[in-house]
Amino acid sequence: MSDDFENAPGPETGIELDMFRDADGRISPLWLERLRAFLEGGRAEDVALVMEPLHNSDVGDVLEQLDAAERVALVRSLGDLFDFSALTEVDESIRLEIMQALPNAEIARGVAELDNDDAVYLLEDLEQEDRDEILSALPTFERLALKRSLDFPEDSAGRRMQTEFIAIPPFWTVGQVIDYLRTEKDLPDEFYQLYVVDAAYKVLGTLPLDKFLRSARAIKIDTIMNTNFVLIDAEQDQEEAARSFERYDLVEVGVVDESGRLVGVLTIDDIVDVIQEEAEEDIRFMAGVGDEDVSDTTVDTVRSRVPWLVINLFTAVAVSFVIGLFDATIEQMVALAVLMPIVASMGGNAGAQTMTVTVRALAMRELDGGRLRRLIRREMVVGLANGVIFAILIGIVTGLRYGDVQLGIVIGLAMVINMIVAGTFGILIPLTLDKLKADPAIASAVFVTTITDVVGFFAFLGIAGLWFGLF
Amino acid sequence: MSDDFENAPGPETGIELDMFRDADGRISPLWLERLRAFLEGGRAEDVALVMEPLHNSDVGDVLEQLDAAERVALVRSLGDLFDFSALTEVDESIRLEIMQALPNAEIARGVAELDNDDAVYLLEDLEQEDRDEILSALPTFERLALKRSLDFPEDSAGRRMQTEFIAIPPFWTVGQVIDYLRTEKDLPDEFYQLYVVDAAYKVLGTLPLDKFLRSARAIKIDTIMNTNFVLIDAEQDQEEAARSFERYDLVEVGVVDESGRLVGVLTIDDIVDVIQEEAEEDIRFMAGVGDEDVSDTTVDTVRSRVPWLVINLFTAVAVSFVIGLFDATIEQMVALAVLMPIVASMGGNAGAQTMTVTVRALAMRELDGGRLRRLIRREMVVGLANGVIFAILIGIVTGLRYGDVQLGIVIGLAMVINMIVAGTFGILIPLTLDKLKADPAIASAVFVTTITDVVGFFAFLGIAGLWFGLF
Structure with a gap:
C-alpha cells in the first residue's frame, strides 16, 4: 500500500484536505456533488484532477459513498490513473460488484501494478473462471507468485503475506548491505527489517532497520543480527498470526513454508485489519448477524439474517410449549402471565x-x-x-403491586434459580462449544437465551403451581 | 517494549519454549508447578533462572496465572531482574493489586527503567498520593516528562505517546544522520521514521527508515523527506488516533502540542491495543457488562453488572405493566399468554x-x-x-397447533408490525444516541429490547382482543 499521504494536512495540501473532508472528518457533500457532476458530464480530466490528491483509503471511502453505476463510471473515467489498491479498502460486496462490471483484461492490468498481498486480496473472492482469466493475462513471475499465495488455505498467513522482502547473506558487512539497498531498484515499497538467510533461504537471523542503522559499515551482519526471532508458518491461520503480533509487539515477521524456507513477510497493517475483523466477527455472531457489511444489498442482508431468526423461531416456539404446559395454572391466576416475562428477561440478561x-x-x-x-x-x-439481590427487589415490587406476599416469595425463588442457571450456563455453554471446536461466538447466545427462558418460565410457573396448589 | 523474543522458536531456545508452553500455546502446567515450588521454597536463584528467558508478555501471562500472594512473591523474588513493563501486559485489577502490595520506592526504581509510555500506563491508574510519591522519587528529567504526559487528558494521544524520538535538522545530509545514529548512545529503543524539524521543533517532514536507507550519503535530508505527512494532536482521543493509523496504514506518527511543537510519537503497538480495547468495549457494553476483566474479583464483578440488571428490571416491570393492561383478555384466552413471548422474542432478535x-x-x-x-x-x-416471512411461518405453526386459522392471522399481523418496528428502532435509536453524543453501544440494547417487547406484547394482545372481541 502507498506510503504517501497526499491529502494529509501538510503545508502544501491543507486546502485540498479542508475541501475533501468536513470538520467531522466526513467526506464533504459539496466535494461529492462536484465529483458527481464531473462524472455525469463525462469530464474525465476534471475527475482525474479532484481524485489525484487522494490517498487510496480515501478513494475507497469515495467509492463507498457513490451509487453502483457511479462507482464503475469513476473507475473507468480514471483509467490507468485508478490504483486498484483502493479496492482493498471497500466492503467486499462493493469490491465484487466493481470487479464484475470491469472487463477481466482491465482488472489484470490493474492487478499487475499491485503488491502481491493486495493482488491476492482482490483475486481470492472472484469466481474461479474470472480468476484464472486474470491470472493468465499477468506476466509469468507475478502469475506464479500469486498462484502460490492462492494455494495456501483461505485466511492463512500465506494468503495475507507480502512476497517481496529483503534477504541478505550473513557474511555481508553493514556497508555492503547499505550499498545494495542504495543501488537495487526492485525493493519492496516498505520494509522494517532485513532477513539474514542461508543459501536455501532458511532464516538465520533478523535485523530491524533501527538496529542496523546504528552499526558502523565494517561490522559483519551475523554479529549484529537477532538470532531469537519469531517466524510464522504459511499454513497458520491469520488469527493465530495476529496473536503473535499482539503478544510480541511485532511490526513485521517472516513467513516460512513447510520446509522452513522464507517465502514472504506479514506486516502490521495487514494484521490490524485481521484484529479488527476478528472482533467484528464476534460482535456480529453474538447478535445473530452473519458475515455482513453496511453496504450489502437488501437481499443479501435478508439472506444473512433469516437463518438466525429461524433458529430463534424454533427456540421461541419450544419455550412457548413449556409455557403451554402450565396453561391451566395461568388460567387460574392470570397475574402469572403478566409477571413471567420478568423472570425470563432478567435471566437472559x-x-x-x-x-x-x-x-x-x-x-x-x-x-x-x-x-x-x-x-x-x-x-x-x-x-x-x-x-x-434481584429476588429481594422483585419480591418486594411484586408483593406491593399485587398486595400478595406469597406471590412475591414465589417470583423471588424463581429469580434466584434462574440467575444461578444463567451464570452457570453462561460460562459452561461457550466452554463446551470451544471444546467441541465450534465458534462459541456463533451459537452461545441461542443456547443461553433458550435455557434462561425455559428455566425462567418453568421455575416461576412450576413453583407458583405448587405453592398455590393450582395443579 | 523489548525487541527481543527470547523464548521464540529460534535455534537456541526451542527447548525452553517447548517446556514453557504446551502444544495449544498455553502455559504448561508442569512449568507452572515448578515455578510455584521454587517460589514456595524461597529459591530466588531458580526462580530467576526459569523466568529469565521469558518475553515480558509471557511474564504477564505467568502473573495472571498465579494467585495474588504468589504474584507479589514472584516480583519480590526477582527484585532488580523484574522488568516492570510486564505489568503493562496484565489486566488492570492485577496490575493495581501488585503495585499496591509493593513499596512505592520499589515501584519508582522499576518505573525509572521504563519507556515513557509504559511508565505513564502504570502510573495513571494509581491513587494521586502514591503517584506523587513515586514521581518525586524519580530523576528530574524522567519526572518532568512523565508529569507532562500525565497532564494530557485520559485516553488522549498525549497519554499514550512515547516521548523519545529522533529529530534532525533539514540541512543535514544522509551521511551526517547515519554518523549521528551510530555515535549517539541515547536513542529510542525502537523507531521507524526520523522527524525533520526546525529550531522550534515544528515538523517540516518525515523520513521512513526504508526510504532513508536507499539514499546516498551526500544527499540532503530536505530533498528526500516526505512533506505530506500525518500529525496527531496530543489532546486528540486515542480512538481518533487509531482511526488515522487504520486509514493511512501508519506504523509511527508524530504527536504535536497546541503550538505545533513535536512532543512525542505514537507507534502501532500501542494503537493495536487501543483498537482491541475499543472493540472489546463495544462488545461488553452491548451485552450490559461494564469495564470488566476476567481477573476482576467477585465483588467488583457484581458491582459492575448490577446497574445494568437494575435497568433491565425497570424495563421488564414496565413491559409487564403493558401485559397487565390485557389481563382480562388473557383470562378469556390463555393461548395468548402461551404465544406472546414468541412475538416479543423475534422482534428483540x-x-x-x-x-x-x-x-x-x-x-x-x-x-x-x-x-x-x-x-x-x-x-x-x-x-x-x-x-x-416470519408472519407466514408463525401463522402456519400457530394455526396448526391450535387448529385456529384466526389465531394464526392475529399472531402473523403482530409479527409484521414488530419486525418493522424492530428494524426502524434498531437503526434510529443508535443514531439518535450518537447525535446526542452518547455512546450508542452502551444504551441502545436496553431501548431496542424494551420497545420490541412493548410493541410485541401490545400488538399481539391488542389485535387479539379486537379480533376476537375480548375487550
Whole structure:
C-alpha cells in the first residue's frame, strides 16, 4: 500500500484536505456533488484532477459513498490513473460488484501494478473462471507468485503475506548491505527489517532497520543480527498470526513454508485489519448477524439474517410449549402471565453478561488452568449474589403491586434459580462449544437465551403451581 | 517494549519454549508447578533462572496465572531482574493489586527503567498520593516528562505517546544522520521514521527508515523527506488516533502540542491495543457488562453488572405493566399468554441484529451521507421482508397447533408490525444516541429490547382482543 499521504494536512495540501473532508472528518457533500457532476458530464480530466490528491483509503471511502453505476463510471473515467489498491479498502460486496462490471483484461492490468498481498486480496473472492482469466493475462513471475499465495488455505498467513522482502547473506558487512539497498531498484515499497538467510533461504537471523542503522559499515551482519526471532508458518491461520503480533509487539515477521524456507513477510497493517475483523466477527455472531457489511444489498442482508431468526423461531416456539404446559395454572391466576416475562428477561440478561465475558476471554486465549477455574467459581457466586439481590427487589415490587406476599416469595425463588442457571450456563455453554471446536461466538447466545427462558418460565410457573396448589 | 523474543522458536531456545508452553500455546502446567515450588521454597536463584528467558508478555501471562500472594512473591523474588513493563501486559485489577502490595520506592526504581509510555500506563491508574510519591522519587528529567504526559487528558494521544524520538535538522545530509545514529548512545529503543524539524521543533517532514536507507550519503535530508505527512494532536482521543493509523496504514506518527511543537510519537503497538480495547468495549457494553476483566474479583464483578440488571428490571416491570393492561383478555384466552413471548422474542432478535450493525458502523465511521440513507432504507425493507416471512411461518405453526386459522392471522399481523418496528428502532435509536453524543453501544440494547417487547406484547394482545372481541 502507498506510503504517501497526499491529502494529509501538510503545508502544501491543507486546502485540498479542508475541501475533501468536513470538520467531522466526513467526506464533504459539496466535494461529492462536484465529483458527481464531473462524472455525469463525462469530464474525465476534471475527475482525474479532484481524485489525484487522494490517498487510496480515501478513494475507497469515495467509492463507498457513490451509487453502483457511479462507482464503475469513476473507475473507468480514471483509467490507468485508478490504483486498484483502493479496492482493498471497500466492503467486499462493493469490491465484487466493481470487479464484475470491469472487463477481466482491465482488472489484470490493474492487478499487475499491485503488491502481491493486495493482488491476492482482490483475486481470492472472484469466481474461479474470472480468476484464472486474470491470472493468465499477468506476466509469468507475478502469475506464479500469486498462484502460490492462492494455494495456501483461505485466511492463512500465506494468503495475507507480502512476497517481496529483503534477504541478505550473513557474511555481508553493514556497508555492503547499505550499498545494495542504495543501488537495487526492485525493493519492496516498505520494509522494517532485513532477513539474514542461508543459501536455501532458511532464516538465520533478523535485523530491524533501527538496529542496523546504528552499526558502523565494517561490522559483519551475523554479529549484529537477532538470532531469537519469531517466524510464522504459511499454513497458520491469520488469527493465530495476529496473536503473535499482539503478544510480541511485532511490526513485521517472516513467513516460512513447510520446509522452513522464507517465502514472504506479514506486516502490521495487514494484521490490524485481521484484529479488527476478528472482533467484528464476534460482535456480529453474538447478535445473530452473519458475515455482513453496511453496504450489502437488501437481499443479501435478508439472506444473512433469516437463518438466525429461524433458529430463534424454533427456540421461541419450544419455550412457548413449556409455557403451554402450565396453561391451566395461568388460567387460574392470570397475574402469572403478566409477571413471567420478568423472570425470563432478567435471566437472559445475566446469562448474556456471563456469556459475553467468557466468549471474549476464549477468543483472547485468556482462559488457561488457574484463570478458568477462578472464572467458573466467580460466575457461580456472581449468579447467586445477583439472584439474591434481584429476588429481594422483585419480591418486594411484586408483593406491593399485587398486595400478595406469597406471590412475591414465589417470583423471588424463581429469580434466584434462574440467575444461578444463567451464570452457570453462561460460562459452561461457550466452554463446551470451544471444546467441541465450534465458534462459541456463533451459537452461545441461542443456547443461553433458550435455557434462561425455559428455566425462567418453568421455575416461576412450576413453583407458583405448587405453592398455590393450582395443579 | 523489548525487541527481543527470547523464548521464540529460534535455534537456541526451542527447548525452553517447548517446556514453557504446551502444544495449544498455553502455559504448561508442569512449568507452572515448578515455578510455584521454587517460589514456595524461597529459591530466588531458580526462580530467576526459569523466568529469565521469558518475553515480558509471557511474564504477564505467568502473573495472571498465579494467585495474588504468589504474584507479589514472584516480583519480590526477582527484585532488580523484574522488568516492570510486564505489568503493562496484565489486566488492570492485577496490575493495581501488585503495585499496591509493593513499596512505592520499589515501584519508582522499576518505573525509572521504563519507556515513557509504559511508565505513564502504570502510573495513571494509581491513587494521586502514591503517584506523587513515586514521581518525586524519580530523576528530574524522567519526572518532568512523565508529569507532562500525565497532564494530557485520559485516553488522549498525549497519554499514550512515547516521548523519545529522533529529530534532525533539514540541512543535514544522509551521511551526517547515519554518523549521528551510530555515535549517539541515547536513542529510542525502537523507531521507524526520523522527524525533520526546525529550531522550534515544528515538523517540516518525515523520513521512513526504508526510504532513508536507499539514499546516498551526500544527499540532503530536505530533498528526500516526505512533506505530506500525518500529525496527531496530543489532546486528540486515542480512538481518533487509531482511526488515522487504520486509514493511512501508519506504523509511527508524530504527536504535536497546541503550538505545533513535536512532543512525542505514537507507534502501532500501542494503537493495536487501543483498537482491541475499543472493540472489546463495544462488545461488553452491548451485552450490559461494564469495564470488566476476567481477573476482576467477585465483588467488583457484581458491582459492575448490577446497574445494568437494575435497568433491565425497570424495563421488564414496565413491559409487564403493558401485559397487565390485557389481563382480562388473557383470562378469556390463555393461548395468548402461551404465544406472546414468541412475538416479543423475534422482534428483540431482529432489533438486536439491526442495532449491532448500526452501532459498529457508527464506531467505524462508516455512516456518512449516502451510506446512511441507504442503510436506513435497507433496514426498513429488511424489517418488512423478515416480518412477512416470519408472519407466514408463525401463522402456519400457530394455526396448526391450535387448529385456529384466526389465531394464526392475529399472531402473523403482530409479527409484521414488530419486525418493522424492530428494524426502524434498531437503526434510529443508535443514531439518535450518537447525535446526542452518547455512546450508542452502551444504551441502545436496553431501548431496542424494551420497545420490541412493548410493541410485541401490545400488538399481539391488542389485535387479539379486537379480533376476537375480548375487550
